[in-house]
Amino acid sequence: MVNFGGEMAGYLTIARDGAAEIEEKRSRFLCTLxxxxxxxxxxxxxxxxxxxxxxxxxxxxxxxxxxxxIGPPPQPVERSNDDGEPAGTAGAPMLEVLRGAGVSDTxxxxxxxxxxxxxxxxxxxxAYSDAVRTALDEVGTLRRELVREYEIEAPYDAAGxxxxxxxxxxxxxxxxxxxxxxxxxxxxxxxEEKRLEALxxxxxxxxxxxxxxxxxxxxxx
Numbered sequence: 001m002v003n004f005g006g007e008m009a010g011y012l013t014i015a016r017d018g019a020a021e022i023e024e025k026r027s028r029f030l031c032t033l034x035x036x037x038x039x040x041x042x043x044x045x046x047x048x049x050x051x052x053x054x055x056x057x058x059x060x061x062x063x064x065x066x067x068x069x070i071g072p073p074p075q076p077v078e079r080s081n082d083d084g085e086p087a088g089t090a091g092a093p094m095l096e097v098l099r100g101a102g103v104s105d106t107x108x109x110x111x112x113x114x115x116x117x118x119x120x121x122x123x124x125x126x127a128y129s130d131a132v133r134t135a136l137d138e139v140g141t142l143r144r145e146l147v148r149e150y151e152i153e154a155p156y157d158a159a160g161x162x163x164x165x166x167x168x169x170x171x172x173x174x175x176x177x178x179x180x181x182x183x184x185x186x187x188x189x190x191x192e193e194k195r196l197e198a199l200x201x202x203x204x205x206x207x208x209x210x211x212x213x214x215x216x217x218x219x220x221x
Contacts, residue, residue: 010145011066013105015221018139024127026115031135034107039065039077042107046081049109057114058083060128062094066104076104085112089124097132103141108132143220147187149174149213152200154182158207165203171196190215 019032032049036042042063050059062080078099080091094108110131119127154162159182163173166186174185188196197210 010143010220011104012102012141012143013066014103014136015140015142018135020131020135020138022127022131022134023115024123024130025117025119027117027119027127028113028115029127029131030111030113031131032109032111033132033135033139034109035105036063036065036107037105039063039079042079045107046109049111053111055113056111058085058090058112059109060085060090060094060112061107061109062091062098062132063107064095064098064104065106085124085128086121089121090128093125093129094132097129097136101136101141103136105144108135144217145220146189146215147218148190148193148215150186150188150193150196151211151213152184152186152204152208153211154184154204154208156182158204159184162203162208166199169199169203171199187218 014033014035017032017034019030021028021030023029030053032045034042034045036045042061042065046059046061053059060081060083062078064076064078066076078095080095082088082090082092090110094110098104098106098108110128152162159176163176163184166173166184172187174187176185177183186196193210193212200208200210
């Protein structure tokens with residue numbers, strides 16, 4: 001995406017859904033990470049996994065949800081649940097791992113099958129935290145950025161050079177449409193609109209103008 005020195009609105013989320021399992025003194029801790037956009041979706045994931053793993057002792061969870069509006073990302077919604085483990089030994093440590101990784105739009109569910117040996121508070125905190133860290137390493141992360149789509153119309157004999165100049169200036173060209181003239185679609189952070197207008201005016205000697213479109217969050221891998 002184009003960046004003329006301004007700060008892009010963005011945040012991290014998981015690159016894909018996935019799971020990873022660790023074992024501690026014969027207790028199994030399966031962490032499932034799922035990308036979600038709403039708290040209700042996260043709670044549905046938790047209930048689905050609770051039913052799927054009906055033979056487990058605990059289904060602990062933590063969620064951070066950011067993606068709710070078009071605009072700069074607000075403070076994320078955060079929830080956690082110990083599901084019968086001693087208070088503060090499961091959900092809160094899981095949430096702290098998500099915070100530390102800077103990951104949002106994610107629900108982490110750790111399913112525990114008890115292995116017969118008590119782990120103590122410290123052991124539980126380590127196990128639940130390590131399960132989430134292991135799953136995060138497995139699925140990876142990506143950045144989401146707020147992008148506004150723009151259109152620029154140019155005559156056929158100037159469109160090719162304009163596209164090349166835009167790309168050389170760091171502007172992302174999303175596509176082209178051919179009609180009576182050529183329409184270039186580009187994407188850039190909304191905060192860069194004024195500077196992008198000036199760039200287009202400079203490159204086309206004022207012959208083309210920037211037409212703003214809709215804002216959208218996009219994944220940047």
